[in-house]
Amino acid sequence: xxxxxxxxxxxxxxxxxxxxxxxxxxxxxxxxxxxxxxxxxxxxxxxxxxxxxxxxxxxxxxxxxxxxxxxxxxxxxxxxxxxxxxxxxxxxxxxxxxxxxxxxxxxxxxxxxxxxxxxxxxxxxxxxxxxxxxxxxxxxxxxxxxxxxxxxxxxxxxxxxxxxxxxxxxxxxxxxxxxxxxxxxxxxxxxxxxxxxxxxxxxxxxxxxxxxxxxxxxxxxxxxxxxxxxxxxxxxxxxxxxxxxxxxxx
Numbered sequence: 001x002x003x004x005x006x007x008x009x010x011x012x013x014x015x016x017x018x019x020x021x022x023x024x025x026x027x028x029x030x031x032x033x034x035x036x037x038x039x040x041x042x043x044x045x046x047x048x049x050x051x052x053x054x055x056x057x058x059x060x061x062x063x064x065x066x067x068x069x070x071x072x073x074x075x076x077x078x079x080x081x082x083x084x085x086x087x088x089x090x091x092x093x094x095x096x097x098x099x100x101x102x103x104x105x106x107x108x109x110x111x112x113x114x115x116x117x118x119x120x121x122x123x124x125x126x127x128x129x130x131x132x133x134x135x136x137x138x139x140x141x142x143x144x145x146x147x148x149x150x151x152x153x154x155x156x157x158x159x160x161x162x163x164x165x166x167x168x169x170x171x172x173x174x175x176x177x178x179x180x181x182x183x184x185x186x187x188x189x190x191x192x193x194x195x196x197x198x199x200x201x202x203x204x205x206x207x208x209x210x211x212x213x214x215x216x217x218x219x220x221x222x223x224x225x226x227x228x229x230x231x232x233x234x235x236x237x238x239x240x241x242x243x244x245x246x247x248x249x250x
Contacts, residue, residue, distance in 0.1 A: 002228045004029030007080050009073035011035040011060050011117055012087030014045035016184035017135060020216035021084055021223050026052055028224065033073035035060065035087065060087045061108035066116035073121075080124035082227045085114040086135040088153075090190045094146050103149045110153035114160055122172065131173040133226045134161050138180040138242040154178075158238045165236030173235045175226045180242030182214040210243035 008025045012018040014036035025032050026049065033056040036042040042055040054076040058069030074080050088110040091102045114134050125132065139147055140154030161176040168174055181187055181204045191200035205212050222241050225231055240246050 001029040002224070002230070003082075006030045006082060007033075007073075007077040008082040008084065008227075009033040009035060009056060009070065009077075009080060009117075009121065010084045010086055011069060011113060013084075014041050016186060017179070017182060017216060017219045017223075018084070018086040019045065019048075020220040021086065022049075022053070024217075024220035024224050025082075030082075031077050033069075033077055035069045035073070037065075060113035060117055061105070063112070063116040066113060067120045070117055070120040070124075074124045079128060080121055081128055081130040083117060083121045083125060083130070083132045084135070084223060084227070085117055085132065085157075087113050088135065090147075090150050090186055092146050092150075092190060093148060095148050097146075098149055106149040106153050107156075110150070111156045111160065114157055118164060118174075122168065126168075126171045129171055131175070131227055132164065132168075133223050134174070134176040135223075136161065136176040136178045136238060138178050138240065138245055140176075141178055141238070141240060141242075141246045161238060162236045169235060173232075175231070175234055175236065176238045177219070177222050177226060178238050178240045178242065178246075179219050179222070180208065180214055180240075180245050182216060182219050184216070187213075208243040208245055212243070214241060214243065 008030045010018050010021050013022045013034040022032050031052045033054050035056045037059045039057045042057045056069045056072035059065035091106050134157050136157040137154035139151045140158040165174040188197040193199040
């Protein structure tokens with residue numbers, strides 16, 4: 001029960017890694033605010049829980065949405081100990097094919113959300129010497145073809161984390177998790193081969209030295225570690241959780 005009575009906001013908490021984090025924090029005693037883009041998506045997600053959960057809707061690809069989500073969390077929970085900046089999107093495309101609209105959408109959802117959710121959460125986090133965990137990606141450590149915008153955005157989150165860690169110390173720790181492929185609805189669609197989602201996931205599994213992709217539970221466990229007092233002397237880190245994909249050529 002490392003998070004007993006702790007107050008946590010998880011952006012993009014209605015599905016995927018975000019939802020797994022919500023469940024894991026609740027299991028360890030936290031009170032959690034679940035963010036999603038719309039009130040309806042948040043209300044639907046909250047049906048999976050009984051107690052210790054509130055909604056914090058807001059489209060965090062805009063500063064206004066970030067402020068709305070953070071304010072809802074702080075007011076509803078009565079403070080904030082942990083911010084998990086998990087919200088993000090994946091759009092494939094090369095330098096030659098990526099449209100300006102898609103580029104902007106990726107940067108706003110993946111980078112702007114981290115910047116402005118953190119900005120609005122800082123007063124509450126500073127009051128309790130809390131911490132921030134940013135969800136970056138293996139793609140923020142390695143480059144991959146046809147993922148130009150995504151790699152750029154997650155690389156930005158890695159270095160954004162380092163800068164934030166320096167700015168906010170010693171009051172607030174800031175770290176990033178860099179997961180490899182974890183099977184979610186987003187990755188199944190994003191890595192589908194000619195529309196075949198199973199083939200896409202199998203190809204991703206074959207690409208890892210471990211012979212498999214990560215699990216939602218593993219990603220959530222890593223987030224909780226970085227957010228816990230067990231990681232109290234870890235600040236500005238970008239923790240790989242990618243089966244060894246970034247350590248050398250496989």
